[in-house]
Amino acid sequence: MQINRRSFLMGSAGVATGLAFGAGSAIPAFAEDAQLRAMWWGSNDRAKRTLEVAKLYQAKTPGVTIVGESLSGDGYWTKLATQMAGRAIADVFQLEPSTISDYSKRGACLPLDEFVPSALKVDTFGKDMLKLTTVDSKLYGIGLGLNSFALFFDQTIFEKAGLPLPTPDLTWDEYAKLAVELTKAAGKDNYWGGPYGARYAYVFDAWLRQRGKSLYANGSLGFDVEDAKEWYSFWEDLRKKGGTVAADVQTLDQNTIDTNCLALGKSAIGMAYSNQLVGYQLISKNKLAITMLPRERKGGPSGHYYRPALIWSIGATTKNGEAAAKFIDFFVNDIDAGKILGVERGVPMSATVREAILPNLNPTEQDTVKYVNLLKDQVGDYPAPAPLGATEFDQRVLRPLADELAFERTTPADAAARLVEQGKATIRS
Template sequence: MSSGKKIWSAALLATAMLAATAACGSGSGESADGKIKLRFSYWGSGARQKMTDEAIAKFEAKNPTIDVEGEISDFPSYYDTLSTKVAAKDAPDIMALEIRALREYAERGTLADLAAKVNTADMDDKVLTTGVIDGKQYAIPSGVNAFSMVVNPGLAKQAKVTLPDDGSWTWEDFVELSSKVTSGSGGKVTGTQLTWNPAYLQIYAAQKGEQFYDGNKLGISPQTLKDWWVITQNLIKTKGSPAAAKSSEIYDVGIEETLIGTNTGATSMIWSNVLGAATKASGQTLELLRMPKIEGATTGGMFLQPAMFYTASSTSEHAAEAAKFIDFMVNDPEAGQIILSDRGLPANAKVLSAVSDKLPDADQKTMAFVDKIRGELVESPAAPPKGSSAMEDVIRRYTEEVVFGRMTPDEAAQKFIAEANAMLSG
């Protein structure tokens, strides 16, 4: 479930080396048969690898002078592996990145400017600009998603709990619903699984009228942090979530092992493109809901964010071919028919339209949900400052200090803000 906790651990050790790589070539070149060879680095499951290999084969059939070699790793090791390659002057030609890693790589000269090299005419400008750093289009969104609440209606019904009107429910309503599910099921099902994903805090802060980041520092007040932790404390206190120790134990598990995935939890906060995997894991009908709101808030704070970006190495020996592959992945309907929503709902509106009828039921729900809430969403946030890739680690650590009773919320808020600001200032 965690989506960014180890992004830059190895790269922090390789900072000086990363800065020196801009003038050096990537490890691409030519195949034994004289074809241009491109390397494409990405993370994911076996299912994603199968889709990607099929898309690569389609690209190669259309471009017979180019071979693309996929380099896949699991998410926990992805950024350590990638940063090691970059530091060793062996950067792949094409790299998948999250928004939290984008500025770090771009500002170290690792990425190429893709403006005018990839066709972006059919992409939402607001989403496209999330890949812009210092006026340069370093990244092209693969697809979009929204951090949302997923619910298992069947488990709620078994616990004799009525689902809320998600257009008006509050955080207090969420805590109450979670507690009722746990008690109504006799403890066989827990109301929710705790998360401390930065997107959750970002949404909550927006409801308070605050930005997560204000330049190279946090824009969140100590009071907002304390109020946010109260939700977690109340969930634990009312048994709407597992206790602190259990919540910490299951925090990093894959979707198949989460409470929602094992049908032992009725709700969870997830990125919307995970709905398909969660549905498959649970074998039950799941639905997406808006996130709860602070009572009286003028915005729900939800936003669209690229599920991932395609980027190209600034040192690639075949920059034009790398851009051509990215263009294919985001703009070609045949690629869209293969990838569907695995990397988020396609960012290209025409591709989304072309594949919409072929999307699985869960992804149809995701598409309908995003369409329903689109007019309520706040502007997609820009790439966060350098250092932010470790933010989830820091949030989790201080949250656990609070829920395990080792720090008061006041103390934790002050120390969290000080540490986060030091990290962001760099």
């Protein structure tokens, strides 16, 4: 079985290149032969792990061929939109908590209830875990692991600068002072303390939850203009003091590892999802560490909640629903598959797989598991599914407005008013 290396690297970098990893004539043909298309976004490391699991599955499942495709963040959603318009959605495709409600309501996902438990054995996940991927009382995806939001930081840079490492009880005011000190202490051109976080919907959500609100509520926005103004003012004030990367650096971020300012070597701090620490560490020469996002006040709510790191859903247009369900089942329940995947897509939902892989985890992966465990007494309730239009709100409203602000083309007050006005026009319950 061979994989064309050039195609693999191109696909991982975001070029729409199919990755066929079937065993061809080496696998006997059966009447129920099935070719499955799988599509995801992520780093080269994620693509490599996914390919290895798919090869393992094919070796154990004669008659099934899987064609995989790995794309960049924005390229992925463009491709998915094209597939939806052409009624040719990949058999298995990747979603996340902020997009599963949106895409299931738009008819992209096949309900999976009919495959449980015949093809999908998820009883060991626990009922609450299935709620994370249930929309309107139907199961539309299978969580591939648990994670939460996180603060990543370059421990090597902190130690060289002689600054205290961020702790779980760090407040936003303390964070701001630390970010400015980091920029000064690093003493490098085009290098800053942290990101321009106004662009991150999930960080804004945590910020709001710390204040008793949320990003979405009752099928609409869960915040008002004053909340948004406070949020934007915090980041603009920090940018002007030198605590965030420049606007042209932040706009490169496509919510992927290789475009984040920490991964690009432009900042000492990054904000991302806990499972991504593995991918970040792979491309960083320095030691990276992980802790919780800052909070409003000492001892106050963290704003964190457990979430399915990523999700496999089945395309509504598939002709091989049961075969796709069996592949997903293998992905989340097979111990050998779990050892290949590690915690790159989150800490495994299955307690059996989680226990089996622990001895084989490297220090970075173990840090990820420890972080998820650290949150046990800090997490709040999982939010209601994001309303229809949530993906568009994030990509076409929140991020562009943050970019305008960072480039000083608008003010916090104006950006806040437009965020709420355009947000309400975009969100559809």
